[in-house]
Amino acid sequence: MKRTILIFGGLALSLLLLFQISKYSLLSNDLEIEGILAIVAVVFLIVGIYLNKKSLHKEALGEGEIDLKKVEALELSKREYEVLMQISMGLSNKEIADKLFVTESTIKTHVSNVLIKLKAKRRTQAIQIAKELKIL
Amino acid sequence: MKRTILIFGGLALSLLLLFQISKYSLLSNDLEIEGILAIVAVVFLIVGIYLNKKSLHKEALGEGEIDLKKVEALELSKREYEVLMQISMGLSNKEIADKLFVTESTIKTHVSNVLIKLKAKRRTQAIQIAKELKIL
DNA sequence: AACACGCTCATACTAAAGTACCAAAAGCAT
């Protein structure tokens, strides 16, 4: 929001500069005024597109920030969240166990806890729920 | 793309209209010219944001179009693709069977075919691969 | 120190998932 204010401030200044130019050097020529109008139009068109992309990027980042908060809200431990991510990568319990240097039993325990906390019946459902909660 | 051309045509016309207005009714007054400049700036700022959103939506739809092409490329039949989507929704074979009014045996056959065609070992991996291919 | 909590691991099951192979009915194109 602060950036937006700064950007608008810059825009106002540049607009004023254009006013000055039009007043003191180009006012007598009608064609030049049309040119200035065109320039202003194009510039602000580009600025509009730029601002829109910025805001969209902020939204995307915003989704990323929500992650950890919701993970805490679900009371998922670090390890459980870690296992959940590996599940979403399509790994089996054995593969996850090897990747995290623990036994398959341990992974099964973690998976069961994840399923309970996400209120899922299967690991595939856990993936779906986690993506709905934008945790992945 | 055709829409973009139409929109730009409309913009050019409105710009010309502003020129006419400025020429025949407001040219003598400096303050009014500034006002017109401001209006043009704001209008094109809004137009820029609007166009950007449009283009982003088109990209989103574009990804959607690629879907069917890649599904065909993978030689996935309609039914197999249908099953694949239900898998990604976190449903079990039995639940998919009930939803599509067939037996679990049939779903198992479809699932096996999907796994072979997606080169996946598990249904969770199939989900991951399908999302990478932007098929879901 | 005592306690809660997270991580680890195990055993013993039950339940899904997945494989292999086969086969019949339906839809489609030549």
Next chain:
DNA sequence: ATGCTTTTGGTACTTTAGTATGAGCGTGTT
């Protein structure tokens, strides 16, 4: 009609997944 693919269904079996329960270990809290 004859072939080809899809869809459907079955049997039999192996492999993962998931549940239930218990237990040891380390860490931070009270």
